[in-house]
Amino acid sequence: MMNNELKHLAARVARKTVSRRDFLGRAGALGVSAVAANSLLADAVKAAGPNKGGHLVQGMGGGESTNTLDPASTASQVPFGNLRHFGETLVGVSENGELTPRLAENIEASDDAKVWTFKIRKDVEFHNGKTMDANDVMRTMERHSNEESKSGALGIMKGIESMKVDGDNFAITLNSPNADLPYLLADYHLVIQPDGGFENPGNGVGTGPYIVEVDEPGVRHVFKKNPNYWGGDVVNYDSSEILVINDATARTAALQSGQVHLINKVEPKVAKLIDRAPGVSVKNVAGRGHYVFIMHCDTAPFDNNELRMALKYAINREEMVDKILRGYGTIGNDLPINAAYPLFDETIPQRKHDIEKAKEHYAKSGHDGSPIVLRVADGAFPGAVDAGALFQESARAAGIPLEIKREPNDGYWSEVWNKQPFCASYWGGRPVQDQMYSTAYLSTADWNDTRFKNPEFDALLNQAKAELDEGKRKAIYSQMANILRDNGGLICPMFNDFVDAVSDKVAGYVLDPNAELSNGFAPVRTWFA
Amino acid sequence: MHPILKLLVQRIALSLLLLLAASAMIFIGTQILPGDVAQSILGQSATPESLANLRAELGLNEPALTRYFDWLFGALQGDLGTALTNGRDIAESLGARLKNTLFLAFWAAVISVPLAIFLGLLAVRYQNRWPDKLISAVTLTSISIPEFLIGYVLMYFISVKLGWFTSVSTIYDSMSLGEKLSAIALPVTVLTLVVLAHMMRMTRAAILNVMQSAYIETAELKGLSMFNIIRKHAFPNAIAPIVNVVMLNLAYLVVGVVVVEVVFVYPGMGQYLVDHVSKRDVPVVQACGLIFAAVYIGLNMVADIVSILANPRLRHPK
Numbered sequence: 033m034m035n036n037e038l039k040h041l042a043a044r045v046a047r048k049t050v051s052r053r054d055f056l057g058r059a060g061a062l063g064v065s066a067v068a069a070n071s072l073l074a075d076a077v078k079a080a081g082p083n084k085g086g087h088l089v090q091g092m093g094g095g096e097s098t099n100t101l102d103p104a105s106t107a108s109q110v111p112f113g114n115l116r117h118f119g120e121t122l123v124g125v126s127e128n129g130e131l132t133p134r135l136a137e138n139i140e141a142s143d144d145a146k147v148w149t150f151k152i153r154k155d156v157e158f159h160n161g162k163t164m165d166a167n168d169v170m171r172t173m174e175r176h177s178n179e180e181s182k183s184g185a186l187g188i189m190k191g192i193e194s195m196k197v198d199g200d201n202f203a204i205t206l207n208s209p210n211a212d213l214p215y216l217l218a219d220y221h222l223v224i225q226p227d228g229g230f231e232n233p234g235n236g237v238g239t240g241p242y243i244v245e246v247d248e249p250g251v252r253h254v255f256k257k258n259p260n261y262w263g264g265d266v267v268n269y270d271s272s273e274i275l276v277i278n279d280a281t282a283r284t285a286a287l288q289s290g291q292v293h294l295i296n297k298v299e300p301k302v303a304k305l306i307d308r309a310p311g312v313s314v315k316n317v318a319g320r321g322h323y324v325f326i327m328h329c330d331t332a333p334f335d336n337n338e339l340r341m342a343l344k345y346a347i348n349r350e351e352m353v354d355k356i357l358r359g360y361g362t363i364g365n366d367l368p369i370n371a372a373y374p375l376f377d378e379t380i381p382q383r384k385h386d387i388e389k390a391k392e393h394y395a396k397s398g399h400d401g402s403p404i405v406l407r408v409a410d411g412a413f414p415g416a417v418d419a420g421a422l423f424q425e426s427a428r429a430a431g432i433p434l435e436i437k438r439e440p441n442d443g444y445w446s447e448v449w450n451k452q453p454f455c456a457s458y459w460g461g462r463p464v465q466d467q468m469y470s471t472a473y474l475s476t477a478d479w480n481d482t483r484f485k486n487p488e489f490d491a492l493l494n495q496a497k498a499e500l501d502e503g504k505r506k507a508i509y510s511q512m513a514n515i516l517r518d519n520g521g522l523i524c525p526m527f528n529d530f531v532d533a534v535s536d537k538v539a540g541y542v543l544d545p546n547a548e549l550s551n552g553f554a555p556v557r558t559w560f561a
Numbered sequence: 562m563h564p565i566l567k568l569l570v571q572r573i574a575l576s577l578l579l580l581l582a583a584s585a586m587i588f589i590g591t592q593i594l595p596g597d598v599a600q601s602i603l604g605q606s607a608t609p610e611s612l613a614n615l616r617a618e619l620g621l622n623e624p625a626l627t628r629y630f631d632w633l634f635g636a637l638q639g640d641l642g643t644a645l646t647n648g649r650d651i652a653e654s655l656g657a658r659l660k661n662t663l664f665l666a667f668w669a670a671v672i673s674v675p676l677a678i679f680l681g682l683l684a685v686r687y688q689n690r691w692p693d694k695l696i697s698a699v700t701l702t703s704i705s706i707p708e709f710l711i712g713y714v715l716m717y718f719i720s721v722k723l724g725w726f727t728s729v730s731t732i733y734d735s736m737s738l739g740e741k742l743s744a745i746a747l748p749v750t751v752l753t754l755v756v757l758a759h760m761m762r763m764t765r766a767a768i769l770n771v772m773q774s775a776y777i778e779t780a781e782l783k784g785l786s787m788f789n790i791i792r793k794h795a796f797p798n799a800i801a802p803i804v805n806v807v808m809l810n811l812a813y814l815v816v817g818v819v820v821v822e823v824v825f826v827y828p829g830m831g832q833y834l835v836d837h838v839s840k841r842d843v844p845v846v847q848a849c850g851l852i853f854a855a856v857y858i859g860l861n862m863v864a865d866i867v868s869i870l871a872n873p874r875l876r877h878p879k
Binding site: 091096097098099100102105181182183186234246248249250251252275276277278279281282285286288289290291292442478479 | 608609610611614615618644646647648649654658713716717720721724727728729731733823824825826828832833836837839840842845
């Protein structure tokens with residue numbers, strides 16, 4: 033009975049005859065948890081059907097006049113948002129971390145996880161009128177993986193031995209097993225283009241729910257609804273626009289004055305103020321991105337694990353989350369992995385700030401007491417210079433002399449990161465553990481920015497790749513996490529939230545840990561209330 | 562040859578020489594920037610292979626001198642090359658941005674120059690009385706506040722609180738002139754406030770200086786009317802410093818407004834240049850540098866030419 037009453041109320045909320053607040057209050061009185069009540073509400077709103085029409089404007093930071101629509105060279109937020117409008121990948125990853133079929137209807141793996149077959153959806157049309165087929169898929173994968181490729185996805189495309197097309201099926205054979213291959217192919221760069229986009233990679237022709245109308249890099253990008261979209265009438269807006277607003281204050285003002293409906297990259301220091309402002313609300317979701325201090329395990333003095341452990345105990349993670357992220361984040365555990373990843377072992381003990389242990393390890397390391405240079409720049413992550421200062425203070429309490437060297441933002445990624453033995457850095461995270469570890473913690477990885485070379489760890493990683501049983505894989509990942517946590521060169525104080533702000537005019541926003549603005553799908557998932 | 566003509570030819574030749582020197586400086590400057598183009602384009606997600614591939618494609622392995630002359634001759638023919646980062650034709654993208662920059666600078670100048678000169682004259686008229694002091698106080702205050710702060714304050718009150726004008730000044734071709742003017746109202750206001758004081762104070766000082774000189778007194782004693790004194794004696798001698806400072810501020814409106822562009826999301830050349838500098842897109846940086854140098858040198862040349870022409874001593878040499 034209780035359930036019926038709530039369902040009835042939820043339907044009325046959807047029709048806007050009862051306020052959301054009243055509904056949640058009533059649900060609480062009936063003893064229904066807020067989570068359950070909210071999901072009930074979401075279902076009711078879905079059933080009532082979203083409104084159609086209108087022109088959505090997203091004010092986004094992270095766009096430059098150097099941008100292009102070429103999926104291979106996408107590296108910042110606005111080009112990513114563009115791809116989400118006009119392009120589509122073979123598979124997607126849902127907000128719950130599950131694989132969802134997109135241009136591939138069905139995925140099958142051989143028992144050894146070496147051969148993967150994707151059944152390509154029929155009746156999908158590119159914006160130029162051409163029908164998409166398995167050849168386009170193969171050519172796209174070729175462009176991102178061949179030797180001349182400049183694609184940002186080149187790293188994850190390694191390990192492909194051969195690809196072939198058989199009717200509607202596209203098959204990939206790998207050099208070595210990889211149980212996570214479909215997740216890798218969900219990478220946002222791997223947008224399927226006609227003939228792989230070899231001829232004109234930046235022409236913005238894809239299969240996505242929106243069609244490119246205006247492309248002015250660094251200024252604005254306008255898209256109109258694709259009437260021939262294979263998924264049917266899923267898009268609620270007539271048109272969608274990304275307005276590039278790199279200045280944080282200007283972005284906030286544009287949202288508050290109603291010129292844009294959604295913004296990304298809300299600064300943690302103003303997020304609470306914005307949330308209190310009328311007509312807008314802040315949406316934050318714990319993602320996989322993390323702020324780190326990285327030590328080269330093969331360079332003195334960091335080649336000494338006692339010193340690495342001393343530094344790991346000397347950092348105050350809670351303080352960093354409070355002061356650098358203003359609470360919009362969670363503490364790290366010297367791992368690049370957190371609960372946002374599938375198959376994460378939550379029982380791994382949390383490393384705490386412990387001055388006594390730091391002193392103990394520091395004494396054992398036998399370090400000569402010369403200052404340990406930590407290089408930072410605000411370009412590494414927002415607040416990195418301040419985080420360095422906090423680290424210096426907490427290390428001093430343990431008798432460890434840190435020297436903070438501030439580097440210019442300019443050229444930080446080419447001159448400091450992955451070159452200097454101890455510096456601040458940032459990782460955006462990956463959809464699955466295997467990809468994160470393979471990208472940066474495997475001995476032979478290009479971006480092994482901690483120079484972590486551990487044969488046991490590598491062996492476990494390869495073992496997990498071939499393991500299709502999830503329970504066993506979880507156990508292997510747990511073992512690896514413990515090795516990395518106690519031996520690695522990674523000091524991970526915090527995971528940052530994605531912080532967006534949304535106008536009350538917009539309904540249907542879904543929190544998605546994959547990326548900001550609902551994993552870039554806000555123009556598809558939301559509608560005007 | 563008439564001495565004035567000779568002076569003018571000399572002045573113009575000097576400008577061209579200066580521009581050539583500037584082009585060399587720009588080229589050298591872009592060569593010694595730290596970091597690597599390919600690395601900057603690919604960012605943190607670069608692998609050694611993709612870096613090597615990109616470097617070869619961008620032709621970064623040719624000698625610098627060859628690249629300088631190729632670039633210079635290309636630029637003289639209006640061919641600025643293509644952007645390394647997104648492969649677009651630079652002359653085309655730059656042209657659109659330059660048009661926007663000039664549009665903003667033009668309207669800021671249309672408002673600020675007459676206003677500054679009018680306020681300067683008003684200040685002279687009421688010298689050392691309250692209107693003079695008020696004008697000076699207000700304009701000097703506005704020039705002393707950083708422009709982004711004025712921008713944010715205007716944005717908060719006029720755009721967020723009152724909703725009169727938009728805080729985002731993005732303009733594009735399909736907008737009507739009225740819509741464009743409404744969009745740029747706030748940045749024009751900020752720029753006016755920033756450049757007003759300099760021109761106003763210079764006008765005031767120049768006119769006061771001239772009005773106190775002996776030949777004005779002589780003119781008065783000759784019995785000339787006030788209008789004739791100003792027209793024939795005061796104005797020609799005050800115009801040179803005023804034009805100089807006006808040109809300097811016009812040049813600023815064209816080349817120095819990147820902060821205002823960023824704050825108001827205006828698609829001008831400043832932001833375009835900054836984006837390409839941070840990506841080491843050398844051809845674009847060089848093209849922007851060359852245009853900025855040309856604007857600066859050109860406007861200063863105009864100022865000097867006007868001064869030469871306006872100077873009675875040069876026009877009537879003994």
